[in-house]
Amino acid sequence: MHALLLVLAMGLADDAEALEKFKADIKGKDGAGRAAAIEELAKTKSPKICAKLATMLTNEVVEVRVAAAKALGGQEDKKRAITFLIAAVQPNAKEFPVIAAIVSALGKLGEEAGAGEVNKQVSHEQLEVARAAVEAAGEIRSTTSFDPLIKAMKDCEEILKPRDRGPGGGGFGGGLGRAGGPGGSMQNFREMRERAQTLKPEIQKVLVAMAKVNCQDAQDWELWWKENRAKFKPEKP
Numbered sequence: 001m002h003a004l005l006l007v008l009a010m011g012l013a014d015d016a017e018a019l020e021k022f023k024a025d026i027k028g029k030d031g032a033g034r035a036a037a038i039e040e041l042a043k044t045k046s047p048k049i050c051a052k053l054a055t056m057l058t059n060e061v062v063e064v065r066v067a068a069a070k071a072l073g074g075q076e077d078k079k080r081a082i083t084f085l086i087a088a089v090q091p092n093a094k095e096f097p098v099i100a101a102i103v104s105a106l107g108k109l110g111e112e113a114g115a116g117e118v119n120k121q122v123s124h125e126q127l128e129v130a131r132a133a134v135e136a137a138g139e140i141r142s143t144t145s146f147d148p149l150i151k152a153m154k155d156c157e158e159i160l161k162p163r164d165r166g167p168g169g170g171g172f173g174g175g176l177g178r179a180g181g182p183g184g185s186m187q188n189f190r191e192m193r194e195r196a197q198t199l200k201p202e203i204q205k206v207l208v209a210m211a212k213v214n215c216q217d218a219q220d221w222e223l224w225w226k227e228n229r230a231k232f233k234p235e236k237p
Helices: 002-026 031-041 047-055 062-072 078-087 096-109 112-121 127-140 143-160 189-211 218-228
Strands: none
Touching: 002 031, 002 047, 031 047, 031 062, 047 062, 047 078, 062 078, 062 096, 078 096, 078 112, 096 112, 096 127, 112 127, 112 143, 127 143, 127 189, 143 189, 143 218, 189 218
16 A cells, blocks of 8 residues: 555656646747647656646647647547547647647547547548548547448549539539538549548558458448448457
8 A cells, every 4th residue: 555655656746747847848938849848748647747738739839739639649548638639629620730630649549439539530621630530540440430431432432433524514423512521611623632542542551451351442341341340340459
């Protein structure tokens, strides 16, 4: 009992020392300096450090928010870190680098509790966010990720269909006038196509790694998942 109390006391001392140092390190610093101080603070792992990092996810410059999100992805108190990261999604909805960092951090934490938010971002219209979400889904390996990943691949394939150049063809085959996902702003066809060309192989790579089979396209993946959904459990990395 005495040894346990000693360990707890040492942990609290580490917290206090790290937080005092952080307070001094960020004083008068620009965004880059505060981001560097966050990286240093994150070397200490504790609920108090998680809480402090969470305060840096809002009301800060983007550079600092990104650093805070990345730092939370390396904390040992995963449950607390995931809660803080998910809570920061809405306040940062228009800051795409921050959303990408949040999603990447959820992937690094590798817990099922983060899968729901990751799945929501797989179809984000901004490539940096969607790509981070696809990679994060591959790190978490939740069965709940198969449907959104397959749907995102299907959307990519729809956009990549040969364009109908005939009268009234509408520009591209059966596709989407607006890329899906939380971003909500219109993308032109070239941007959508470039996004689809980049994202589709990333989705394929993650699906193959999770399923340990190699399907050719979204339709094949849909058929495979329909047959295996009830019994399949991905191997954790």
